[in-house]
Amino acid sequence: MVSSNFVDYVKIFCRSGNGGAGSAHLRREKYVPKGGPDGGDGGRGGHIVLRANKQMWTLLPLKYRKHIFAKDGGNGMKQRASGKDGADVFVDVPLGTVVKDAETAQILGEITEEGQEMILEKGGRGGLGNWHFKSATNQTPRHAQEGEEGEEHWRILEMKVLADVGLVGFPNAGKSTLLSVISAAKPEIANYAFTTLVPNLGIVAYRDHQSFVMADIPGIIEGAAEGKGLGVRFLRHIERNSALLFMIPADSDDINKEYRILLRELEKYNPELMDKKRLLAITKSDMLDDELTAAIGSEMDVDCEWMFISAMTQTGITELKDAIWKNLG
Structure with missing residues (x-):
């Protein structure tokens, strides 16, 4: 069989990051025994992003990289400090790449211009800290929001040669x-x-x-x-x-x-x-x-x-x- 570096079809599994949980921290300092809620928000989970690269002419790098995972967002902290966002994962693909859902074969998008970016899997949103839930009737909420889960899917990438x-x-x-x-x-x-x-x-x-x-x-x-x-x-x-x-x-x-x-x-x-x-x-x-x-x-x-x-x-x-x-x- 003739071996070739030209690969125009790959199937990859992508999972974006989960959002970080909000904090239910209550402010406690030496002279402030009942300072109220000050829990920060959770960070956003990392996206998985396709990025056009006109220097590429094949999907070969993805042939050996079947699973792509983004990082989770960090949890919220005290003093209303938000958690760190999960790092986005950028996947470079050639111009002319078509993205499909592996189960339905639905076309999700096409990469046709240099520098074009497309979010393949959105990271989960971070949960809200407990200070968001403070109200006149609930001065010290002891609960916070969990972060959203990220997305995960099998995706098909097909390349169509761009020529005159x-x-x-x-x-x-x-x-x-x-x-x-x-x-x-x-x-x-x-x-x-x-x-x-x-x-x-x-x-x-x-x-x-x-x-x-x-x-x-x-x-x-x-x-x-x-x-x-x-x-x-x-x-x-x-x-x-x-x-x-x-x-x-x-x-x-x-x-x-x-x-x-x-x-x-x-x-x-x-x-x-x-x-x-x-x-x-x-x-x-x-x-x-x-x-x-x-x-x-x-x-x-x-x-x-x-x-x-x-x-x-x-x-x-x-x-x-x-x-x-x-x-x-």
């Missing part, structure tokens, strides 16, 4: 080869299906010192939306891409049919993906002569702009970059 353009295609369509040619990324490349097992990101340089981010998504097969092949595990990464570049090799039996199958899998997974801008690149076109190129071109019947490219000979790469940039604009 995502490469969509069947296994062995030439996606990794294209990424390695037009960016500095070095994905594993081989002549067999499912060479790519994790998404790869590459920064593609464009004119006038501009650039865009391209994501090589592991190959989709028919039935992926129902879990076949690598299933929906990697389809979710496509949701965050601004544009989609479909890639089908020139030696495919039926390019139009393959394009429609890919489109159908995306639609079954999430109909909103149909609203994204699309391009189709017919790869490995260096295998075609002029006659075959013309024949394939005359049979094309797709609902987006298409072009012939070859990563090996660099044919059509500049035109492809121009088309992608136009779609991102």
Whole structure:
């Protein structure tokens, strides 16, 4: 099995801190035998907070940190002194992280901007000291409030790769080869299906010192939306891409049919993906002569702009970059 530092799914158990108990202390000094209530409030329990970190690209650190606990708040003290708040625990996650409840699968939030923070589990509130309960009819209350218990839940964190353009295609369509040619990324490349097992990101340089981010998504097969092949595990990464570049090799039996199958899998997974801008690149076109190129071109019947490219000979790469940039604009 290929080992990888790319982890895009973790399940963690989180428990925030309990609130500290309020104090029921009664003031007693040498010349003040009956000074009345002066018990302070309990401190708040520590929160567990998710924090966006743009330097991170994987959830790997959380793979080996399954349980996260925050500290309890301190108890209230005499002279109305409040207990110390429990220390918050900050958990750094990559941009594009989605938080779900492990039992209901409900989405609780998303981390999309640098520095963004989200309280995952709230610490319990501290209890009130006895001086809060002093009244005209009860001058010396001998009771105080207990602190609230913290929260504890299993949470699922999923990461969706943030990229400008995502490469969509069947296994062995030439996606990794294209990424390695037009960016500095070095994905594993081989002549067999499912060479790519994790998404790869590459920064593609464009004119006038501009650039865009391209994501090589592991190959989709028919039935992926129902879990076949690598299933929906990697389809979710496509949701965050601004544009989609479909890639089908020139030696495919039926390019139009393959394009429609890919489109159908995306639609079954999430109909909103149909609203994204699309391009189709017919790869490995260096295998075609002029006659075959013309024949394939005359049979094309797709609902987006298409072009012939070859990563090996660099044919059509500049035109492809121009088309992608136009779609991102």
